[in-house]
Amino acid sequence: MNRYCISIIATLAFIATSCKEKPQSIVKNESPKPNVVIIFLDDSGYSDFNPFGQVAIETPNVQKLANEGVRYTNFHVPQAICSASRSALMTGLYPGRTKVFGAHGPKEKCLDTIYPTMGEIFQAAGYTTGIFGKWHLGDTPETRPHNRGFDESEGLMYSNDMWKHHPVNPKYWGRFPIQYWKNGKVTIEDVGVPEQKQLTKWYTEGAVDFINRNSNEPFLLYVPHSMPHVPIFASEEFEGKSGKGLYADVMLELDWSVGQIMNAMHKNEVDENTIVIFTSDNGPWAAYGNHAGTTPFKEAKATSFEGGTRSACIIKYPNHLEANSSSDKMFSSLDLLPTLASITSLELPEGPMDGKNVWDLITGESGAKNPHNYYPFSTGKNFESVMSGDGKWKLHLPHKYASLNTPGKDGASGNYDNKEIELSLFDMENDPYESKNVINEHPEIAKQLKTFADAHKTKFYSEK
Template sequence: MKQKLLLFALFISTLFSIVSCNSSTKEPEEKKQPNIVIVFLDDSGYSDFSPFGQKKIKTPNVEKLAEEGITFTNFYVPQAICSASRSALISGCYPGRTKVFGAHGPTERGLETNFPTIAEVFKKAGYSTAVFGKWHCGDQAETRPAARGFDESCGLMYSNDMWKHHPENPEYWGRYPLQFWENNKVTIEDVDFDDQKMLTKWYTEHAVDFINRHKDEPFLLYVPHNMAHVPLFCSPEFEGKSGVGLYGDVLLELDWSVGQINTALKENGIDKNTIVIFTSDNGPWISYGNHAGTTPFREAKGTSFDGGTRSACIVKYPDELAGNQKSTNTFLTIDFLPTLCKLANVSLPETEIDGRDVWDLIAGKENATNPHDYYAFSNGSEFQAIMSGDGKWKMHLPHDYRTLDYAANDGMAGKYKQTKIELSLFDMENDPYETTNVIEAHPDIAEKLMSFAEQHKAKFYSE
């Protein structure tokens, strides 16, 4: 009997050793590719939401996103105008490379097909892709979302003010109906006021539905809202709810949208492995007065000053980033494409891009440095300003720019006047509002930035 017990014990011990050996040599489970959600607002001011200075209304869902992610206070777009900014985001290229300048109207070509979009890049790697919102990167068959890598899409092909009810140019914009597209088909031939009220809600519902249906596979979801671009609209549920006017109501609905998307990720159990990016295409359109957002920085949309090019930004990725942090690290929208490719182990486009992998900066790794020598800013087709890669210095080349003469209210536009800036250097650490030209005190910095500016002009503006 004792011998049998000893043999049994020996058998169990041997079996345990085999199991332990097998478990210790087992390959670690490969990490799933992260999902990606990009929420891109339109004309939202830097200070529109509570993590960035909003005081008049509460925006709890954006606040929650900030608590769960990292708030970036020195984040930029390369041009503070709709099409140029959006094309830069989805291509990883400067407007000077793509030649997408300003805001493109109905039937315009937009981003040429030889510049791969983020959707084409990730779809090639097996991602499901969708865009719900304002496209504004081309309104021809070859340049609409369905032809640019998006499996699913809905929204407007351009800005919501490009319609027959434009307050200043109704006849010009009324030449083309403002159409609502869904999966490459026009579903509303001529968008009316009631349709505009539903845009934010429709985009959000599509986004949540997409998340629910694709929770078990990697996906790229791009939600470029039409709001808070004039004309302002919100669904009936939010009308009058802010207590501070229509612009506040619009912000409440955008905040709700962020909450719906964030909740959908959590309810599907995929929020920890999802990268969520929240930002805006440029600063506020301040000539619209109480229908415009706010920024503490100099000037606004349509200029290369920080009021136009610096946008509020939050990045959330619970699997890799500790939440409730603030960062002053500087980077641009063009850096998202290569950074996301790195995180998802997706190959970069074969064509040259201008963005760089800035993950170490986003993650706040010790001794991380920006891989760019400089960042360039343009307005329309004019290259106007250059910033050191670390964001500490910014130099404006001599150029004309618009500054507000007077604002109007309730959907009507005020007027701008033209003025000029001379060659100017700003110390962005000590003077983020670009008030004092210090070029004479720092000739070495100015010379270095001017050298980079000449390089940039030769590469992109020599024609």
């Protein structure tokens, strides 16, 4: 064999070896589709973390996420109650369209399977999908997450207070044991206090393991924590750690969870190609006093005031969003699904989509305008208010609401007063606390928003 042939054989062998031993990091970076991670807290107050006003305890991981991403101070959910908020996130549809109102209990269907979920849409596009946390969108065989588009699932089917140990016994509490599910099977038949203390830890460990095993292909990871919805619990590693009470301990553990997820992405070299969204389903459940979070805005969970519907939000997407910046642009959880579908080049299914692509707003593109005429807000089955798409004005229809009178303590609920608001217009740029009714000063704006509200109510809330 001559020297020329030997040289060719050696070169081909080198190429074959190089291809075979190609580093995983190179393979990962070739993926054109970004991963998506959504961390969705339960009843967290707007001001529960350092980047949004909380200074009592250190939450370095959430702060780091904010430093690497954008803080959005005008992010809303369409209804400040568990199931309705989650349905809007997962479908991009109004509560009035899906008829998912309030908080659904054990053994209930909740979100109709005719409405595709984010999991189903991403799964159909080739994403590996996982949920680790509280589902609360159905507890019948066809509506549980493993049948709604999630390849891997682990956690509770509904709120952790719907258990036999609750101090009161409304419609759901006490009727069924809380079950812990994993990939379509019950692994713990009756969740008790020892298991409640492990929820944040178990969700986090599951999420980290999911990232470790699926980092070579695009993935959607949804982490809807059970905390800090009451009853609140922290694991042994965090209970008493803050020195400032159990709620602060819970915040520390949730902050740790954020750090673990971020570290896993960095370790697997996918953090540069991952969209991370951190927010809450609604504002704090203020009735529980020192076991609830805080918000600077009016009222709290289960109202259509800002204290209920405005949630702190951070989005990180390296090389696409300006790090350590802030935006006061208005958008909603309704918009996340269509926006993510656009970014990831996913095709949305045929049918209605109430949310809209607001990527230009999220990126802060000059001259970007919100595509919505209005955003609707409801409490349970009651349609109560609308905000202009640009977030400048908010109109409350006449409605009754529960306003906290005396907060509870150490896990006990406080007392509410029944109040009522008349037709009221608020200038949200100058009065985000909804303290002064300016309807007489701006009758034309009120008239336009009332037209939107009447049409929305007729379409989605009128009895058929």
